[in-house]
Amino acid sequence: MRRDPARTRAALWWPVRCAGCDHDAAEPICAACARVVVRRLPATHDLEGVLVMTKYSGPIGRAVRRAKGAPDRDVGLAIAALFGRTFGSIVRGADLIVPVPSGPFRIVTRGFSLPHLLAHALSSRSGVPWAPALTARPTPRLAGMDRRARAAAVHGRHAATRAVHGRVLLVDDVVTSGATLGDAARVLRAAGAAEVWAFTACGVG
């Protein structure tokens, strides 16, 4: 059988597209999209502060939607690597990193939890240990709810699986109203944390 050389080349060429900008790239997230601008959101009742790596409306937000929606673990790992590089040096000295738990149904259908990938990458970079110290019961979809409705929907959602102490760092992929982080922080304080900070890959607004 005669082989078409153009087709053979096409079969051997494995194009990678950046999950942030959709251009051809050598990595799942290209160098241009990996430039981040960290913001700090103000403290709330149980949180000392929230550090946000980038905007949800930007390329990393797009990559987060791709990682979770496709789902695409490689894109999740690329976001996690960037997250570790961004925050790894500033979290040294903390006592524990805790990922915000995804509902069990989402982990089963997706095959991975993005907050767990972020927590693992941050731990590797900083040397701060991480542990899945929280569980969460399922909640209704929060999309479309206002701040007050979200807070009511997530209140009491989290439970601690162990005692914690000192400075605890919560990790999540997206912060919207902060209701989920607030409930998780409240539970970690009740479990013994002296301070709770949150770090997220992106933030809405």
Ligand SMILES: [Zn+2]
């Ligand atoms: Zn890009």
